[in-house]
Amino acid sequence: MIWATIALLVFIFQIATILLLEFRQPSKAVAWLFILFILPVIGFVMYYFLAKEYRTRRKIRQCGIVPEEMRLTAFRRCKLVHRPSDMHNGEFAHQERLFRLLQNSTLSPITGCNQTEILTDGKATFGAILQAMEGARHHIHLEYYTIRHDEIGEKFKELMIRKARAGVEVRLIYDGIGSYELSESYLKELHQAGIRTECFLTPRLAFFEKRMNYRNHRKIVVVDGIVGFVGGINIGDEYLGRDRRLGFWRDTHLKVEGDAVYFLQEVFMKDWWFTAKEKLSDPAYLPEHNCLSDEQVQIVSSGPNSASEEILECIFAALSVAKTRIYIATPYFIPDDSLLMALRIAALSGVDVRIIIPQVADTKVVLAASLSFVEELLTAGVRIFRYQKGFIHAKVVLVDHLLASVGTANLDLRSFYSNFELNALLFDVKPMERLEADFMRDLDDSREVTLSEFQRRPLRRKAGQVLARMLAPLL
Structure with missing residues (x-):
């Protein structure tokens, strides 16, 4: 009897701990309680090492230091956009609240002297990045979630080594979870050439410091502080369509030259300080540049070191003011309640809302969780394509x-x-027209999901989606 009482008290303690620490995210608390009921002891151990955030999040917020003089240099050398009337986009004349939010909720300003290029697959992206690296004279900074020692990974390695031996500073940050298969021999060759590499939270460190839940999902390349890249493409052959199961890989990446590169560089510098404990304070990392075009771009980063969820806030604010269209392409669609509500309200208000998600996914559980949102969105008038x-x-x-x-x-x-992420917001007609054209081509390669068809899916599939939905906050 006494052992049963002790077990009950321990179980109550575990429940109370999760409720106390996750009170800001009720859906996450429910997901962990579900696991706890299935695996009473193991579930709590998993929670402690994988998800407990209250102290770790504060600790991570202390990371990411950029010398103030470097930040001031970036601001001085930028053409900043201060008022909605300064935007090229006439629609902002009636969106002062959105403009203020974009200014106030992020650490990076809207910059006005940029040239961008949309890259829509691995071949174009790798070609553009390798070409930019080939022309490097001072430094190459790379930060990736996943780096593989395969054919394209070998090309990057060989070029990094060649540029380092030519006197170019080369630094590389890779995520400890996303790049866990990266071989020691790959890194050893880089080190022998004088290349600095840093692992962002090694699996062992992340486990014992209870940071397994935090992943650096960013993909950044900065060359000489003048050319930058950001987007969805890591370094791996699968991005060239060489994965037999997934086949053709459709992705979007962005090349940017100009002011916005300063703020890509700033994010890299923060992450470099966190991993290497080295402050990059040479003004040569933020050189003056020729203004090739006047496109307006804002770099938005977020992560456990952020005061708030900046990327979520920016997207939510934009969705909330939509009048005619919302087009979304995403491989993993697990919106929080605010985004789900914004999408439903937009569709019910007559906005053309279209979302493209995969038919075949690299993670079946995440796809099932994504599909669990489909019926309520279809009911509201959102159009879903696979x-x-x-x-x-x-x-x-x-x-x-x-x-x-x-x-x-x-x-x-x-x-x-949970992740460290990085997005670029684009405000000019040219890149938006290109993205719209790409989206329309993707629609041609997609099949629309109808409500009647979706409601006829097998019961076992419905059950799997319900279960995945319960676990969605943990995926």
Whole structure:
């Protein structure tokens, strides 16, 4: 009897702990309680090491230091956009509240002297990045979630080594979870050439410091502080369509030259300080540049070191003011309640809301969780499409002709609340027209899901989606 009482008290303590620490995210608390009821002891151990955030999050917020003089240099050298009337996009004349939010909720300003190029697959992206690296004279900074020692990974390694031996500073950050298969021999060759590499939270460190839940999902390349890249493509052959199961890989990446590169660089510098404990304070990392075009771009980053969920806030605010269209492409669609409500209200208000998700996914549980949201969105008038040509990994949001978002963040809870992410907001007609054209081509390669068809799915599939939905906050 006494052992039963002790077990009950321990169980109550575990429940109380989860409720206390996750009170800000009730859906996450419910998911962990579900696991706890299935695995009473193991579930709590998993929670303690994988998800407990209250102290770790504060600790991580202390990371990411950029010398103040470097930040001031970036601001001095930028053409900043201060008022809605300064925006090229006439729609912002009536969106002062959105403009103020974009200014106030992020650490990076809207910059006005940029030239961008949309890259829509691995071949184009790798070609552009390798070409930029080939022309490097001072430094190459790379930060990736996944780096593989395969054919394209070998090309990157060889070029990094060659440039380092030519006197170019080369630094590389890779995520400890996303790149756990990266071989020691790969890194050893880089080190022997004088290349600095840093692992962002090694699996062992992440486990013992209870940071397993935090992943650096960013993909950043900065060359000489003048050319930058951000988007959905990591370094791996699968991004060239060489994965036999997934086949053709559809993705979106962004090349940017100009002011916005300063703020890509700033994010890299923060992450470098966190991993290497080295402050990069040489003004040569933020050189003056020729203004090639006047496109307006804003870099938005978020993560456990952020005061709030900046990327989520920006996307939610944009969706909330949509008048004509919302186009979304995402490989993982697990919206929080605010985004789900914004999408439903937009559709019910007559906005053309279309979402493309994969037909075939690299993670079946996440796909099941994504599909669990489909019926309620279809009921509200949202149009859902499933990509048929291969695997769609693009992370794109288009709102009216107001703005577009391209970057590393999926429309899921992990990207919004746990991962280190990075998106670029675009405000000019040219990149938005290109993204719209790409989206329309993707629609041609997709099949629309109808409500009647979806409601006829087998009972076992419905049950699987319900279960995945319960676990969605943890995926």
